[in-house]
Structures are given as C-alpha cells and as structure tokens.
Amino acid sequence: MGFIYNLGIHLARFGLKNFAPFNDKIKLGVEGRTNTFKILENKLKPNDKTLWFHCASLGEYEQGLPVFKELRQCYKSHKIILSFFSPSGYEIRKNTPVADIVVYLPIDTKNNARKFVNLVKPELTVFVKYDIWPNFLNEIKNNGYRAILISAAFRGNQNYFKFYGKILRNALFCFEHIFTQNEMSKQLLKSIGYKNVTISGDTRFDRVLDQLKQNNHLEFIEKFKHNDLCVVAGSTWPEDEALLISFINSQSSKGLKFVIAPHNIKDEQIAKLQKSINVNCVLFSDIKNENIENAQVLIINTIGLLTKIYSYADVAFVGGAVGNTGLHNTLEAAVFGIPIIIGNNYSKFPEAKDMIAKKGMFSISNQSEFNTTLNMLITDKEARLKSGKCNSEYITSNEGAVYTVLKYLKLNF
Numbered sequence: 001m002g003f004i005y006n007l008g009i010h011l012a013r014f015g016l017k018n019f020a021p022f023n024d025k026i027k028l029g030v031e032g033r034t035n036t037f038k039i040l041e042n043k044l045k046p047n048d049k050t051l052w053f054h055c056a057s058l059g060e061y062e063q064g065l066p067v068f069k070e071l072r073q074c075y076k077s078h079k080i081i082l083s084f085f086s087p088s089g090y091e092i093r094k095n096t097p098v099a100d101i102v103v104y105l106p107i108d109t110k111n112n113a114r115k116f117v118n119l120v121k122p123e124l125t126v127f128v129k130y131d132i133w134p135n136f137l138n139e140i141k142n143n144g145y146r147a148i149l150i151s152a153a154f155r156g157n158q159n160y161f162k163f164y165g166k167i168l169r170n171a172l173f174c175f176e177h178i179f180t181q182n183e184m185s186k187q188l189l190k191s192i193g194y195k196n197v198t199i200s201g202d203t204r205f206d207r208v209l210d211q212l213k214q215n216n217h218l219e220f221i222e223k224f225k226h227n228d229l230c231v232v233a234g235s236t237w238p239e240d241e242a243l244l245i246s247f248i249n250s251q252s253s254k255g256l257k258f259v260i261a262p263h264n265i266k267d268e269q270i271a272k273l274q275k276s277i278n279v280n281c282v283l284f285s286d287i288k289n290e291n292i293e294n295a296q297v298l299i300i301n302t303i304g305l306l307t308k309i310y311s312y313a314d315v316a317f318v319g320g321a322v323g324n325t326g327l328h329n330t331l332e333a334a335v336f337g338i339p340i341i342i343g344n345n346y347s348k349f350p351e352a353k354d355m356i357a358k359k360g361m362f363s364i365s366n367q368s369e370f371n372t373t374l375n376m377l378i379t380d381k382e383a384r385l386k387s388g389k390c391n392s393e394y395i396t397s398n399e400g401a402v403y404t405v406l407k408y409l410k411l412n413f
Contacts, residue, residue: 005134005167006110013107028087032104040081040119043101049078052122053098054105056131057086059329061093063151064128066206066402068098071126071409081120085131092303108133117143124409126150127175132160134167137174149178150405151203153350154185161188179405182350200404202351208335209399216311220284224292225257229314229378232259234306235328236319240343241273243370244317248297249278256378259309261300263319263328270301307332314338314384315377321345321363327352334360335395339377339387341370360390 020027044050053068055061061084072080082099084090094102106112113135125140125147132149140147149172159165160172169192172178179200180186186197233244241260248258262273274281281297282290284305292298300309310316316333320326322343330352333340344365346352355361362377364370377384 002167009108009135013109016107025087028091029085029104032087032090033106036103036106037115037119039101039103040116044079044119048121049075050081050120050122051075051078052081052083052120052125053128054083054125054131055085055089055128057084057089058092059089060128060131061089061096062207062329063202063204064126065098066203066210067126067150067405070402070406071124072098074406074410078123081122105133105136108135110135110139113139117145121145124148129153132168132171134171134174137171141174147175148405148409149175150200151181151401152178152185153181153202154188155348156188161192177408179401179408181401198404198408201398201401203401203405204329204331204351205395205398206400206402208331208395211307211332211335214308216308218305218308218312220287220292221259221298221309221312224259224287224295224298225312226293228255228257230257230259230312231315231317231374231378232261232309232313232333233317234261234310234319234333235263236260236317237263237323237325238269239323240317240319241276243322243364243367245273245276246367247371247374256296258297259300259313260297261306261309263325265301265303267301270299274299310338311336315341315374317341317374319343321349321352330355330361331395334391337388337392339384340391341373341377355391355394358390358394360387360394362387 016026016030020030051071053064055064079101080099082096082102083105085105090102090104096102106116117139122145125145127147127149129151137147154160160169172194177196177198178189179198181202183199186199189197244260262269270283274283277297279296280294281299282292282295284298284300284302310333313333313336316338318328318330318333318340320328324345327342327346327349330340330342334355340355340361342352342361342363344363346363352361356363362373364373
C-alpha cells in the first residue's frame with residue numbers, strides 16, 4: 001500500500017508540473033512550492049522553537065484561526081509556521097499576522113517530508129479538518145513531535161474506512177489526539193481502533209462569533225442600502241446567479257436592494273454578470289464614480305468584504321449548492337441573525353441540515369421555489385425575523401470548540 005501511495009504522489013507531482021502552464025491556479029502552487037525550503041532556510045534559526053499549523057485552503061484557515069490566535073498568544077516565544085496546500089489559501093493569507101512564516105506545503109514525498117520536518121522541528125503541529133498527508137505525519141511521529149487534528153469530520157465512504165485505505169488510516173494514528181465535529185466522526189474513528197478522540201464541535205462557530213466583536217461598518221454599503229431591504233448573495237457561481245438575475249429582472253422591486261459577491265471575480269465573468277442585469281447596477285470598483293444610492297444592484301468585484309457585508313443583509317443567498325461546486329460558508333451569514341437560502345446540493349454540510357431543520361435556512365431546487373421563498377422572506381417581516389433568530393441561536397448554541405482544544409493543550413503541553 002505504501003509503495004502504491006508514494007508512486008501515486010510522484011505521478012501527481014509530475015502531472016501538476018505538466019498541467020501548470022495551462023492553469024493559473026496550478027501554476028501558482030507549483031511555483032510556490034519550489035520556494036518553500038528556501039524560505040524556511042532563510043527565516044528559521046537552529047535554536048528557534050516552533051509551532052506548525054497546516055490548512056488545505058482558505059476555508060480551513062478560517063476554521064482554525066480561533067485556535068491559531070490563542071496559541072500565538074500562549075506561546076509568544078515560538079515562531080509560527082503556517083502552510084497551505086492550495087493557492088486560494090496561500091495567496092490570500094500569506095501575510096497573516098497569526099504566523100511568522102507562511103509557505104506552500106511541499107508535495108508529500110518521503111524526502112520532502114523529512115527535509116521539511118528537520119527544518120521546522122515543530123513542538124506541536126495542528127492540522128485542520130482533513131488534508132491528511134501520511135509521509136509528513138509519519139515523519140512528525142518518528143521524530144517524537146506532537147500533532148493534533150482539529151474540527152475533523154469523517155464520512156463512512158472515505159478511504160480511511162475502506163480495506164484499501166491502510167496507509168491513510170495509519171496516518172490518523174500519528175495524531176496524539178483528534179477533535180471531531182460530531183459523534184458520527186468519533187464512532188468512525190472508534191471502528192478502526194482510534195480512541196484518543198474528543199467531540200469538540202466545529203471551531204468555525206467560534207470563528208464567526210468572533211466576527212460580532214469586530215468593526216463591521218462599511219460606509220459604502222450604508223450609502224447603497226440606506227433604509228431599503230437588502231438581499232446579499234454571497235460566494236455565487238453562474239448557476240446561482242441565474243436564479244437571482246431572473247428574479248431581479250422580473251420584479252418591480254422598489255425599496256429592495258441586492259448585493260452580489262461572486263466567487264469568481266475575473267473581469268470577463270463580472271462583465272457578463274453586470275450585462276445580464278436589466279436594472280441600475282454598479283460595480284464596487286466603480287463606486288467612487290457612480291451615484292451608488294440610486295443603484296439597485298451592487299456587484300462586489302473584490303475579496304475580503306463579504307463577511308462584513310452580511311451584517312447589512314436582511315436575507316442571504318449563499319452560493320455553491322445550486323450546482324456541484326460545494327456549498328460555501330453559511331455560518332458567516334447565520335451569525336448575523338438573518339434567514340438564508342441555498343440550493344439543494346448540501347448533503348455533505350451538517351450545519352446546513354441543522355439550520356434547515358430549525359427553519360432558519362431554506363433549500364430550493366428551481367427558479368419557482370427560489371422566487372416563492374425569497375418573496376416570502378421579503379414580504380413577511382415576522383417570518384424573516386423568526387428565521388434569522390433561529391440561525392443566530394444555532395450559532396451561539398455551538399460555541400466552545402476552541403475552549404475544548406485549548407483546555408486539552410494546556411493540560412498536556
């Protein structure tokens with residue numbers, strides 16, 4: 001099994017290198033990984049004490065951030081190394097203050113793992129949710145370093161629990177402790193003989209609750225929204241936007257504003273979206289030159305603002321579940337106490353199932369259902385406020401995962 005896995009890793013590295021010239025995202029990752037060891041060699045000294053945090057991408061970074069912040073404060077004498085596998089995480093958070101050094105994680109070959117761990121010498125490694133790399137984890141364990149996995153969520157159809165998944169299954173045993181999001185994940189670990197498990201919940205709840213303590217003021221949104229009802233569509237894809245565009249273009253929506261924050265902000269995609277909307281529509285990049293308060297639709301063609309924008313929403317539409325790209329973060333909207341509409345492809349997202357069951361979230365599968373649901377939330381203030389309250393109470397009731405992790409580390413670190 002080990003031979004097959006390592007052969008597959010080398011083939012994957014070869015494939016990524018050859019596809020890089022044809023895909024900008026892959027190219028960023030391939031080129032970024034060539035600099036990892038140079039960065040570490042330049043910025044680390046032999047006597048440095050270190051902690052290592054690893055995230056697959058931006059979502060896992062946001063999930064782990066509450067724990068990272070606390071560890072940064074608890075271990076001020078340590079250098080923090082943060083690694084990402086995906087460019088969408090590294091490129092956006094390469095200057096994060098939570099870490100001293102941010103790098104791409106090299107491909108999981110035995111040589112890379114040995115070199116990386118020997119350079120970093122992490123007293124503690126924190127992996128978030130998944131992205132389990134056997135060679136790196138084996139190297140950590142073999143050198144006597146500690147590693148934990150936080151906010152883990154497992155499903156029975158994953159390779160860890162299949163007869164052919166031995167090398168990945170064994171990698172889980174390199175963690176001295178695993179903190180799971182739910183009971184099912186704990187039971188799946190128990191089925192393979194892993195016992196050092198605590199159900200902590202999902203650290204994303206702590207992360208979004210922290211947003212309520214931040215300054216969420218955005219002057220341009222206040223100017224755009226004024227006293228009107230506002231629908232915020234976040235992290236949308238074309239299939240999500242098609243429903244929204246049809247609704248906007250077919251309604252006489254005086255006193256109703258829409259903010260659309262697409263996942264893809266490439267110029268050609270934004271231009272196509274703007275052209276398809278028949279009412280007064282402005283781009284964020286043009287707001288200095290436009291009479292923004294007279295616009296009905298505002299398209300956010302930049303990153304980093306969506307979480308604060310949700311604080312101005314009366315209704316949210318979160319993208320990704322109309323198609324098959326994967327539902328985006330609904331907790332960012334829910335924490336502000338607003339009802340949420342999503343598509344019907346949400347089976348892998350337990351928080352969506354929970355909020356739908358609690359009547360704070362609504363799943364739609366076609367244009368008619370979308371129109372009916374959104375019209376109901378727009379016109380029925382009582383229903384809108386009641387649904388939003390269900391969501392905010394759901395978020396608050398799931399707070400505490402960070403405390404559970406930190407309690408364990410303070411007792412044992």
